[in-house]
Amino acid sequence: MAQTKRRELPTKLRRVKRLTARERWLAVLDRFSKSIETPKSERIWAPALETASRSRILAIQQEKLRAMVPYLYEESPFYRERFRASKLTPADIRSVADLPKFPVMTKDAMAADVAENRPWGTYTPVSDKVWRERGWMVFSTSGTTAIPRSFRYTQTDARLWAITSARALYAMGVRAGDTALTCTNYNPHVFFWSLHYAFNLMKVAVVPGGVPTERRLAMIDLYRPTILAATPSYALHLAGAMRRAGIDPRASSIRMIICGGEAASGIPSTRRRIEDAWDSEMHDVYGCTEAVPGGWAYTCHEGLASSPVSTHVQEDLQIWELVDPETMEPVAPGERGLTVVTNLNSEGSPQLRFLVGDFTSFDTSRCVCGRTFARAVGGFSGRADDMLNIRGLKLFPSVIEEIVRGIESLDDEFQIVLETDGVLDAFTIVAETRVHLDDGARTEVSRRLEAEVIRKCELRPQIRIEPPGTLPRTEFKARRVIDRRHTL
Numbered sequence: 001m002a003q004t005k006r007r008e009l010p011t012k013l014r015r016v017k018r019l020t021a022r023e024r025w026l027a028v029l030d031r032f033s034k035s036i037e038t039p040k041s042e043r044i045w046a047p048a049l050e051t052a053s054r055s056r057i058l059a060i061q062q063e064k065l066r067a068m069v070p071y072l073y074e075e076s077p078f079y080r081e082r083f084r085a086s087k088l089t090p091a092d093i094r095s096v097a098d099l100p101k102f103p104v105m106t107k108d109a110m111a112a113d114v115a116e117n118r119p120w121g122t123y124t125p126v127s128d129k130v131w132r133e134r135g136w137m138v139f140s141t142s143g144t145t146a147i148p149r150s151f152r153y154t155q156t157d158a159r160l161w162a163i164t165s166a167r168a169l170y171a172m173g174v175r176a177g178d179t180a181l182t183c184t185n186y187n188p189h190v191f192f193w194s195l196h197y198a199f200n201l202m203k204v205a206v207v208p209g210g211v212p213t214e215r216r217l218a219m220i221d222l223y224r225p226t227i228l229a230a231t232p233s234y235a236l237h238l239a240g241a242m243r244r245a246g247i248d249p250r251a252s253s254i255r256m257i258i259c260g261g262e263a264a265s266g267i268p269s270t271r272r273r274i275e276d277a278w279d280s281e282m283h284d285v286y287g288c289t290e291a292v293p294g295g296w297a298y299t300c301h302e303g304l305a306s307s308p309v310s311t312h313v314q315e316d317l318q319i320w321e322l323v324d325p326e327t328m329e330p331v332a333p334g335e336r337g338l339t340v341v342t343n344l345n346s347e348g349s350p351q352l353r354f355l356v357g358d359f360t361s362f363d364t365s366r367c368v369c370g371r372t373f374a375r376a377v378g379g380f381s382g383r384a385d386d387m388l389n390i391r392g393l394k395l396f397p398s399v400i401e402e403i404v405r406g407i408e409s410l411d412d413e414f415q416i417v418l419e420t421d422g423v424l425d426a427f428t429i430v431a432e433t434r435v436h437l438d439d440g441a442r443t444e445v446s447r448r449l450e451a452e453v454i455r456k457c458e459l460r461p462q463i464r465i466e467p468p469g470t471l472p473r474t475e476f477k478a479r480r481v482i483d484r485r486h487t488l
């Protein structure tokens with residue numbers, strides 16, 4: 001039908017070049033990103049967007065959605081098939097209100113696509129040709145338990161990455177003249193690379209800390225960085241290593257800790273420990289490998305005084321929804337649900353309704369900082385994938401973390417060990433004390449930990465209190481759950 005119509009067009013009109021869906025999408029990305037290349041005020045990078053009315057934010061989202069969906073449909077065989085299976089076309093997804101018509105996209109569906117179409121899968125709109133012409137960087141999931149899911153980002157993404165991450169860092173209070181020590185190895189993890197490119201753009205000098213802990217201690221002493229970027233686990237570990245080396249992290253040059261890669265904002269006792277250890281503000285970023293560049297959620301400087309500390313999502317770049325974990329239907333406004341993102345800020349991976357899968361609730365009222373971007377209340381406290389089922393009860397490891405780190409005499413590390421005892425789950429928490437305690441004091445701390453876990457989790461654990469320095473320390477993402485249960 002469309003082809004018949006095209007044949008009937010006058011010759012003059014036929015010569016007018018029709019933009020492809022990719023060209024239309026790239027033009028939209030270019031237009032919006034141009035307005036946020038540099039900061040427009042002392043405190044807020046892009047006031048016209050970050051303090052926009054809710055209706056204006058919605059209008060921007062819809063304008064982008066109408067260009068992004070046809071692009072994804074035309075360039076991604078995986079998405080085209082999902083549209084077909086749902087009996088939908090791009091014309092059916094033109095507004096935010098239309099989104100629930102489209103099924104939530106899971107990691108498992110992506111993994112199945114990769115298994116059939118190695119190594120890249122077809123869930124992104126980046127072809128081999130685009131990759132050869134404009135490829136920038138590969139990011140991938142770890143692939144320790146499944147086939148790695150890989151994402152090819154382009155030169156366009158590199159630019160978007162820097163400016164949208166810089167905008168978030170600006171909200172934290174990062175400024176030109178700061179120096180940042182990034183505690184990472186050279187790995188395909190989105191958190192550190194996004195910081196790195198944003199620091200470059202902001203004229204924040206970077207000390208690449210891809211070295212052992214002992215050298216990082218020396219780097220802090222020698223180069224006097226003002227910002228430390230690390231996972232929450234590592235920020236605590238590094239502070240402990242400094243103290244053991246006779247250096248007081250509170251007296252160091254560090255004034256701000258930027259955490260990513262693990263939940264931190266959602267665990268108040270971890271936040272308190274990091275801020276106390278370094279006598280610094282702790283900021284937090286949240287996002288996922290599947291839906292970048294940049295655009296990650298962040299804590300703002302002014303909001304740190306609020307309780308709970310909440311995390312802004314960048315709503316002109318992404319649409320965030322919350323869904324019920326059982327039905328995958330949207331929850332009512334203000335209710336708790338699992339995060340789902342539609343990415344309106346990418347050439348390489350503009351996903352549609354991707355289930356990131358963390359629990360939170362959103363507050364859309366204006367923040368004390370003046371921004372109108374929605375805030376995840378109390379941050380993000382746990383990915384649904386991490387949830388444990390123990391004796392039929394659901395438990396987030398983050399709840400145990402909150403309890404352990406709320407007990408002053410216990411050190412930062414802990415483990416949750418699950419085993420099969422007959423037909424029951426044996427549930428043990430292993431923690432260690434900060435200093436050597438006598439038997440009486442150890443029994444007392446053990447009882448307190450047990451009582452707190454029973455009160456908050458309705459589960460009775462076995463408790464093992466170990467001497468200082470017993471448990472393994474982590475350089476990157478911590479693995480604190482050891483599940484040795486028999487599976488049938």
Ligand SMILES: [Zn+2]
Binds near residue numbers: 300302303367369
């Ligand atoms: Zn704020």
